[in-house]
Amino acid sequence: MYGLIALIRNLLLLVVVITVLRSVIGLVMKFLGGALSGSSGGSRPGPGAKTSPAVPLSGDLHRDPVCGTFVASTTAFQRQQGGERFYYCSEACRSQHILAAR
Numbered sequence: 001m002y003g004l005i006a007l008i009r010n011l012l013l014l015v016v017v018i019t020v021l022r023s024v025i026g027l028v029m030k031f032l033g034g035a036l037s038g039s040s041g042g043s044r045p046g047p048g049a050k051t052s053p054a055v056p057l058s059g060d061l062h063r064d065p066v067c068g069t070f071v072a073s074t075t076a077f078q079r080q081q082g083g084e085r086f087y088y089c090s091e092a093c094r095s096q097h098i099l100a101a102r
């Protein structure tokens, strides 16, 4: 019985150690990344174009009517039908939807 308790305690200790290690590694990586990218000028990231990703994580997301995947409004696979605009994850879904609409 005592052995089991010791085992659980060791496991909890291991979890705590892993969590601390991960946060420390994360901080070190953040520091290294900041040192590498911010060699000239301040360490703070400016309001440049580097901060905006190619695909926006939040904001204009539309549901692919064929497979249900959420795609950004910047996708090349889109189609206007009537007053509605459809967004697709791929050319395959777009052509499938065109065929289904007929």
Ligand SMILES: [Zn+2]
Binding pocket: 064, 066, 067, 068, 069, 088, 089, 090, 093
């Ligand atoms: Zn799709």
